[in-house]
Amino acid sequence: SQQGEEDPQALSIQEGENATMNCSYKTSINNLQWYRQNSGRGLVHLILIRSNEREKHSGRLRVTLDTSKKSSSLLITASRAADTASYFCATDGNRDDKIIFGKGTRLHILP
Amino acid sequence: SQTIHQWPATLVQPVGSPLSLECTVEGTSNPNLYWYRQAAGRGLQLLFYSVGIGQISSEVPQNLSASRPQDRQFILSSKKLLLSDSGFYLCALYQGYGYTFGSGTRLTVV
Numbered sequence: 001s002q003q004g005e006e007d008p009q010a011l012s013i014q015e016g017e018n019a020t021m022n023c024s025y026k027t028s029i030n031n032l033q034w035y036r037q038n039s040g041r042g043l044v045h046l047i048l049i050r051s052n053e054r055e056k057h058s059g060r061l062r063v064t065l066d067t068s069k070k071s072s073s074l075l076i077t078a079s080r081a082a083d084t085a086s087y088f089c090a091t092d093g094n095r096d097d098k099i100i101f102g103k104g105t106r107l108h109i110l111p
Numbered sequence: 112s113q114t115i116h117q118w119p120a121t122l123v124q125p126v127g128s129p130l131s132l133e134c135t136v137e138g139t140s141n142p143n144l145y146w147y148r149q150a151a152g153r154g155l156q157l158l159f160y161s162v163g164i165g166q167i168s169s170e171v172p173q174n175l176s177a178s179r180p181q182d183r184q185f186i187l188s189s190k191k192l193l194l195s196d197s198g199f200y201l202c203a204l205y206q207g208y209g210y211t212f213g214s215g216t217r218l219t220v221v
Contacts (some may be wrong), residue, residue, distance in 0.1 A: 033209050040199070
């Protein structure tokens with residue numbers, strides 16, 4: 001099984017600023033995914049980056065992957081109040097059918 | 112498109128009572144299905160996963176059990192709930208490009 005570990009645990013920024021969250025993992029992966037969870041809700045899949053990709057964009061989201069450092073970052077540009085949520089990374093190493101999530105980064109956008 | 116239905120949304124149960132949470136899937140066949148638990152302010156803990164009918168793998172020893180009686184049905188059960196079973200339970204399916212999660216069940220054991 002794989003494990004992602006997000007950093008920081010909590011982040012508060014002003015609306016309009018960019019938010020950066022990091023994820024580290026331990027073993028080789030096939031892909032890495034980022035999810036968002038609004039309070040009391042299920043997780044929503046945001047973006048998947050494959051091990052042979054270094055950067056991927058989706059709207060205001062930018063994900064990078066550095067397999068040599070076993071790390072990924074999620075950048076949210078021009079943050080909005082609606083971005084307030086917890087963000088999780090998860091890795092898929094395809095060695096088994098289990099994917100393990102980290103504890104997440106709690107992002108709070110201040111008005 | 113794949114959808115995943117999970118119910119109930121909230122549940123308050125006394126200690127020692129049984130539990131049955133159901134998860135059903137639409138729009139896909141032979142999915143890998145998962146039960147996660149999330150304690151307040153914590154990450155997700157994988158409880159069970161299933162790659163097919165009748166195939167259950169348990170991740171954490173506990174008084175919970177899971178069953179997969181049909182391809183698109185995944186059930187989480189307990190014969191006697193403990194206070195420590197309180198949490199947010201999420202069902203999910205995975206098909207290679209990421210998880211689709213249900214909306215979750217908030218279980219409070221009193």
